[in-house]
Ligand SMILES: NC(=O)C1=CN([C@@H]2O[C@H](COP(=O)(O)OP(=O)(O)OC[C@H]3O[C@@H](n4cnc5c(N)ncnc54)[C@H](OP(=O)(O)O)[C@@H]3O)[C@@H](O)[C@H]2O)C=CC1
């Protein structure tokens with residue numbers, strides 16, 4: 001994502017590199033291993049608070065700790081702090097324990113698992129951020145051998161931090177820890193088979209299990225039930241990660257929460273919006289609250305409008321079964337862009353703890369005026385031909401019905417009904433199959 005600021009009277013735009021967001025004499029910017037920039041601020045903004053974002057379940061915000069021994073069931077842990085990092089912020093602390101971590105990627109054959117989850121797990125492994133004893137199981141209905149899963153995964157693994165680096169040995173070691181189990185998402189019998197396979201790999205005194213649900217949301221509750229009844233850890237923690245969208249409207253969202261809570265307690269559920277883990281989204285907090293220069297400018301007095309843009313240069317591409325039920329507004333605007341809007345417009349939180357940040361976000365969201373129909377444009381991409389290249393239309397996709405009216409493009413203007421932002425339009429634009437891939441937030445600045 002790029003953050004762009006431009007002046008009202010000028011057509012030129014200024015781009016800020018992340019390092020220029022911090023005041024040099026007062027703030028140092030440290031790059032953490034997992035691609036997270038953290039500002040350690042020596043100014044008087046929460047001077048006695050370390051810049052550690054924590055979720056309500058006491059985990060670093062948006063970064064699920066895969067280390068053993070988090071407080072869910074008060075397991076004793078031994079913390080090992082690397083001395084050279086002592087002044088750094090412990091986003092993912094190293095914890096040493098006699099335990100095994102099993103990560104089950106449910107929906108392992110799908111797009112999210114292939115493009116994001118396995119590569120992210122490898123990145124953690126590559127940086128020695130997974131516990132010593134860990135195993136990864138792919139689970140889905142598709143029939144696959146362990147070897148076929150490994151082949152599939154290996155195509156998307158990269159030495160992410162430095163692509164020139166050779167990490168082939170690490171990749172091989174990682175792939176050897178990956179296994180596959182085929183099964184239905186609602187079959188307790190199949191989860192029992194999975195449980196047996198997991199037990200076969202679990203060697204430590206404690207066995208922790210993490211289920212990452214990379215499947216359509218209508219399967220979440222079935223999986224939670226089967227995991228709870230047949231594949232929960234007997235002596236460690238069991239946690240479940242679910243990806244947005246959490247339902248398609250208020251009622252289905254509440255129903256999903258009710259359904260999950262039949263089988264899981266709140267501190268076992270981790271809700272993920274992966275865009276919040278993007279470096280520049282995280283930097284928005286740093287940009288806003290660690291730079292004294294921005295504080296007085298952050299209001300209707302100096303900001304004429306805000307533009308939040310998310311565009312992709314590819315279309316549904318086989319994901320129509322999911323996407324066609326949701327559309328671009330539910331897929332991107334309601335979560336990714338609205339989160340950015342909230343981070344952008346919220347008031348200064350009492351602290352950087354997740355609860356305090358969330359409270360401020362909620363205040364802003366409550367102040368958003370209902371969107372007016374005349375402030376919204378929607379569309380769906382059509383087929384096109386450019387020389388020898390032809391681009392299919394949305395409804396050409398095999399996974400989309402021929403008469404679908406689902407929007408793949410939307411632009412909407414939102415207004416926030418409070419003194420700070422009164423009259424400032426927040427323009428959100430999101431679309432698939434557009435000219436470029438872009439994730440950008442811009443503000444146009446001016447004095448009134
Ligand atoms: N892809 C992405 O970039 C992102 C996805 N998400 C969310 O992650 C989840 C998974 O997304 P994604 O991987 O794209 O989805 P996919 O459509 O690729 O589905 C994942 C897997 O689920 C199984 N599946 C698909 N459709 C059904 C169905 N109707 N009934 C039962 N099983 C089905 C398939 O496995 P099999 O047939 O082998 O069982 C498939 O490989 C969704 O909730 C999505 O909203 C969130 C953010 C980004």
Ligand SMILES: O=C1O[C@H](COP(=O)(O)O)[C@@H](O)[C@H](O)[C@H]1O
Pocket residue numbers: 312331
């Ligand atoms: O959540 C989603 O995000 C992806 C884009 O994520 P990115 O990190 O690859 O930019 C989007 O393609 C998908 O439709 C949506 O569900």
